Amino acid sequence: MNYDENKDQVSNELCKVVSFNFELQKLNGSISFERLSSHHIPSKVTYENSNISVDNGPAIRMNYDHEKYFSCHGKSRKILKYLEKQKQLVQNGKVMDAIQNDEDDIIGKTITTYSRAIKEMKDYARNLSPSDFIIK
Structure with a gap:
């Protein structure tokens, strides 16, 4: 064309x-001919309606087909329990702990595929205020 x-x-x-x-x-x-999506870390449901917008929350670009294998994706009881645990961490100001949980899950299932993206995302997240993630 x-x-x-x-x-x-x-x-x-x-x-x-x-x-x-x-x-x-x-x-x-x-x-891009890859199917990439924005994978929020921690999941955006842990801080919806807080001072930080979903657009400004920490995220990495991830292959769309990989997302379904992680603990924060889906609607099963196990996943909802994981998300509730993540939300409690975030709402108690422990955003980096929640990020670490998601990182452990991703690295444990993909080895090094997203290592660089996760490092960049964590560097960005360290500059954010944990209080901005708390739902008021």
């Missing part, structure tokens, strides 16, 4: 990947 600025329309011609990438860079866009 090529974009012609002069005609302001898209044509369905074959094009080189280089040309496609150039157009994306020009539009400040990106494309």
Whole structure:
């Protein structure tokens, strides 16, 4: 697909990947063929309606197909119990402890796949105030 600025329309011609990438860079866009989602750590249900928005809470980009294997994903009694434990930690100002629980779960099931993303997320989370996560 090529974009012609002069005609302001898209044509369905074959094009080189280089040309496609150039157009994306020009539009400040990106494309991924992986199915990635934002995986909040701790789960956003542990701090919904608090001072920190879901958009600003700690998260990593995770393969969509991996999310279903973690303790914070789903509706079973075991998962709801885990989420309640996480919520208690967060609401008692122990956000980093809740993050550590989720990290242990993720690393235990994926080994090193998300190690770098988790490190970056933890560095970000350390700059957040635990009191912002408390539901008032």
